[in-house]
Amino acid sequence: xxxxxxxxxxxxxxxxxxxxxxxxxxxxxxxxxxxxxxxxxxxxxxxxxxxxxxxxxxxxxxxxxxxxxxxxxxxxxxxxxxxxxxxxxxxxxxxxxxxxxxxxxxxxxxxxxxxxxxxxxxxxxxxxxxxxxxxxxxxxxxxxxxxxxxxxxxxxxxxxxxxxxxxxxxxxxxxxxxxxxxxxxxxxxxxxxxxxxxxxxxxxxxxxxxxxxxxxxxxxxxxxxxxxxxxxxxxxxxxxxxxxxxxxxxxxxxxxxxxxxxxxxxxxxxx
Amino acid sequence: xxxxxxxxxxxxxxxxxxxxxxxxxxxxxxxxxxxxxxxxxxxxxxxxxxxxxxxxxxxxxxxxxxxxxxxxxxxxxxxxxxxxxxxxxxxxxxxxxxxxxxxxxxxxxxxxxxxxxxxxxxxxxxxxxxxxxxxxxxxxxxxxxxxxxxxxxxxxxxxxxxxxxxxxxxxxxxxxxxxxxxxxxxxxxxxxxxxxxxxxxxxxxxxxxxxxxxxxxxxxxxxxxxxxxxxxxxxxxxxxxxxxxxxxxxxxxxxxxxxxxxxxxxxxxxxxxxxxxxxxxxxxxxxxxxxxxxxxxxxxxxxxxxxxxxxxxxxxxxxxxxxxxxxxxxxxxxxxxxxxxxxxxxxxxxxxxxxxxxxxxxxxxxxxxxxxxxxxx
Amino acid sequence: xxxxxxxxxxxxxxxxxxxxxxxxxxxxxxxxxxxxxxxxxxxxxxxxxxxxxxxxxxxxxxxxxxxxxxxxxxxxxxxxxxxxxxxxxxxxxxxxxxxxxxxxxxxxxxxxxxxxxxxxxxxxxxxxxxxxxxxxxxxxxxxxxxxxxxxxxxxxxxxxxxxxxxxxxxxxxxxxxxxxxxxxxxxxxxxxxxxxxxxxxxxxxxxxxxxxxxxxxxxxxxxxxxxxxxxxxxxxxxxxxxxxxxxxxxxxxx
Numbered sequence: 001x002x003x004x005x006x007x008x009x010x011x012x013x014x015x016x017x018x019x020x021x022x023x024x025x026x027x028x029x030x031x032x033x034x035x036x037x038x039x040x041x042x043x044x045x046x047x048x049x050x051x052x053x054x055x056x057x058x059x060x061x062x063x064x065x066x067x068x069x070x071x072x073x074x075x076x077x078x079x080x081x082x083x084x085x086x087x088x089x090x091x092x093x094x095x096x097x098x099x100x101x102x103x104x105x106x107x108x109x110x111x112x113x114x115x116x117x118x119x120x121x122x123x124x125x126x127x128x129x130x131x132x133x134x135x136x137x138x139x140x141x142x143x144x145x146x147x148x149x150x151x152x153x154x155x156x157x158x159x160x161x162x163x164x165x166x167x168x169x170x171x172x173x174x175x176x177x178x179x180x181x182x183x184x185x186x187x188x189x190x191x192x193x194x195x196x197x198x199x200x201x202x203x204x205x206x207x208x209x210x211x212x213x214x215x216x217x218x219x220x221x222x223x224x225x226x227x228x229x230x231x232x233x234x235x236x237x238x239x240x241x242x243x244x245x246x247x248x249x250x251x252x253x254x255x256x257x258x259x260x261x262x263x264x265x266x267x268x269x270x271x
Numbered sequence: 272x273x274x275x276x277x278x279x280x281x282x283x284x285x286x287x288x289x290x291x292x293x294x295x296x297x298x299x300x301x302x303x304x305x306x307x308x309x310x311x312x313x314x315x316x317x318x319x320x321x322x323x324x325x326x327x328x329x330x331x332x333x334x335x336x337x338x339x340x341x342x343x344x345x346x347x348x349x350x351x352x353x354x355x356x357x358x359x360x361x362x363x364x365x366x367x368x369x370x371x372x373x374x375x376x377x378x379x380x381x382x383x384x385x386x387x388x389x390x391x392x393x394x395x396x397x398x399x400x401x402x403x404x405x406x407x408x409x410x411x412x413x414x415x416x417x418x419x420x421x422x423x424x425x426x427x428x429x430x431x432x433x434x435x436x437x438x439x440x441x442x443x444x445x446x447x448x449x450x451x452x453x454x455x456x457x458x459x460x461x462x463x464x465x466x467x468x469x470x471x472x473x474x475x476x477x478x479x480x481x482x483x484x485x486x487x488x489x490x491x492x493x494x495x496x497x498x499x500x501x502x503x504x505x506x507x508x509x510x511x512x513x514x515x516x517x518x519x520x521x522x523x524x525x526x527x528x529x530x531x532x533x534x535x536x537x538x539x540x541x542x543x544x545x546x547x548x549x550x551x552x553x554x555x556x557x558x559x560x561x562x563x564x565x566x567x568x569x570x571x572x573x574x575x576x577x578x579x580x581x582x583x584x585x586x587x588x589x590x591x592x593x594x595x596x597x598x599x600x601x602x603x604x605x606x607x608x609x610x611x612x613x614x615x616x617x618x619x620x621x622x623x624x625x626x627x628x629x630x631x632x633x634x635x636x637x638x639x640x641x642x643x644x645x646x647x648x
Numbered sequence: 649x650x651x652x653x654x655x656x657x658x659x660x661x662x663x664x665x666x667x668x669x670x671x672x673x674x675x676x677x678x679x680x681x682x683x684x685x686x687x688x689x690x691x692x693x694x695x696x697x698x699x700x701x702x703x704x705x706x707x708x709x710x711x712x713x714x715x716x717x718x719x720x721x722x723x724x725x726x727x728x729x730x731x732x733x734x735x736x737x738x739x740x741x742x743x744x745x746x747x748x749x750x751x752x753x754x755x756x757x758x759x760x761x762x763x764x765x766x767x768x769x770x771x772x773x774x775x776x777x778x779x780x781x782x783x784x785x786x787x788x789x790x791x792x793x794x795x796x797x798x799x800x801x802x803x804x805x806x807x808x809x810x811x812x813x814x815x816x817x818x819x820x821x822x823x824x825x826x827x828x829x830x831x832x833x834x835x836x837x838x839x840x841x842x843x844x845x846x847x848x849x850x851x852x853x854x855x856x857x858x859x860x861x862x863x864x865x866x867x868x869x870x871x872x873x874x875x876x877x878x879x880x881x882x883x884x885x886x887x888x889x890x891x892x893x894x895x896x897x898x899x900x901x902x
Contacts, residue, residue, distance in 0.1 A: 048345075048346040049366070050342055050345055050346050050366065050367060051342065051346060127435060127437070130435055130437070131435075131437055131440060131441075135432065135433045135434055135435065164734070166730055166732070166734045167734060167736060169699075169702075169704050169728075169730070170728070170730070170734055171751075172703075172704055172722055173702050173703070173704065173722045173726070173727070173728045174722075174747070174748050174751045174799075175722050175724075175751070176751050180751055184736075184747070184750070184751070185736070188736070188738045188739075189736075189738070191738075215435055216406065216433055216434070216435045218406075218407075218433050226406075226408065227407070227408055229336075229338045230337075230338055230361075230408045230409060231361055231365070231626055232338060232341070232342075232361055232362045232364075232365035232367060233365060234365075263738070264779070265737055265738045265739075265779040265780075265781065
């Protein structure tokens, strides 16, 4: 016969094991519950189908838009805008962030502009960006770049500034050059913070692209939302919105994977 | 003593009357599109002059996107909305039961603005031109499609550029040869830029209106089918009071502008303009008492514009001119009446755009002229 | 290599911009291959002195020279060990120790070979792939020691390197340091606040005054080498330890 306390620990361990097994599944459970609630609400017609289309109609719209290629076409346009926008915004954010982190004078010169730019909602000046950069893909790339620029900038500054001064001394005592200082100390040290910023940026990127698409139409998921809305095709609106969510989540997941893969040392010690 | 008693009786009677009147009035939201603007003057007149109140409504105005206006009316969250006729056809094809009960704009407000130096008497000359449009949606796109169709052209024959609602800037930069615009507004802005020499080589512009080619159903008042069935008398009172307000705005634009001042923040109105308009509005009331016909009233509007142009600079008068231009799109002998042919023309346009995946249904269910006074269906 | 300090002093500015003196003026010489320990009250400028010698901090006045050459930047053949292990958390034990070689441009295969040969002596044989977060304090400090050893320095600057460790671990590491030194004798300057450690390891113990630190006593330790842990029971050791302690206590009572 086991002692009772022993039993308790076993039980607790079992519970922990169950929880651990559920962990990857639990988001799916949440989604499943939401779907059920959605189906129930629309079946009971608590809310008019005009406002909340039933899941079956949305699924049909999804299949239709896949079949006629519209969804893939618009999603790939949005994805392209997001990726170029991320490349541009993150690239410039890294460069300026690094420069500011290294030169406090530059910060006092640039920060009023940057803060003013950041504190203005993107929706407000997106129309201006469209006038300046045209109604093509360029304006959406710039909109995306502008919105992802700031988290990258801030995280780069924080990352570079938080480099341990003792490690800096160590590198100096080893007579490391500028590039070696960057390559072996600053970059790896700032990487976790920068990747955290990148996670934020990826979720913002979809906002930038879609805001741009709202302002000037043509293609992309933002356009699909507007055009489906204008044709009173609410199920297709829902499909487009869910696709945005999926793209944004996938990119977030990708960065999270990169984080997991490259920041091995940040994982819990396995001791 | 007796006087005080009588006064008290009178006061009680008066209070009772107002309470009664207030109880009778129903709060109604009218959902509009765009933003508060002088183009909505008939609604401001309806509120300020008491037409809505007399009909038993305490009206408030809200501005939303067109599809939102339509859906909120369709599900009964608001009883009245203003949308364009094409929205009614599209929404009905997607299961929204709405009925168009009063055509506000008698002429489709979209047109093509171009340099006057460019002779466009033959629309075939549009071939291969670069034409700007807000986007491939809404009234602009339907208007362009109709315009091209009337000339035997299609979108492939021109170079269409989506420019958002930035036609004046983009046109004056020379990025497009012509632009699809709302005929009552942007041409004025472009003309204003052109007269200042800020519009490249362009010194004057002309407009080809869609309505000069094809009669398309335009903006009007909608209600849900259920509401129409439940409360036809309310709909009757609403259309009648809106018709009265619209007629007042058409007949007395100075008054309509003054009524708009309370509702539209950015409307230019310095003291001299306000007093000039007040004088003009009073004068117009006298003139209208002589029961002039529509042509005479139209002439009186032109005379007013000419008088004001002498006294005020262009920027001060731009919005008033927008109102005058818009009045031309409203004016008709029978306000509110819409023609089956204009609905068919709109449906054809939507079909050629591929917008009607589902059956549009019988167009005669989409609208009714039953509330239009003086003209029987 | 021989070190000489002449009237060396360092002053800083406080946040209000007022200058305050942190060190000196202090003068002393360290003969080549001598092991010198610096002891003194907290905040007397010992670490500042180490940073000046490491070329990380400029002297405000006076000079520090190495074989006659003015120290104004990190010198060749100098190595420094810090109060904490100061490892790069994203590098494995192997890569942390190999860092100086990597900076010097030694090819990967050859630097790994060097480090792997060193790991058993550091008792880190099974930990080459571990990250610093997975190491105990003593192990981390041994990695730092390894990182100093691969530099094969001729001058070693130690800023309380074992200060954060428990007494036993620290004694073991001190003796590891001495054993490794036997093969490649360096000039060593070590800051410590542990009197026994100073007497056990050093050829000379320099006692510094309170801030701004100056030299108050220079005590020669004439215990035979190699030093052993049991030497702490020798009368000579006890006499020297007592003298150092008294010297510091006199300062504290002032």
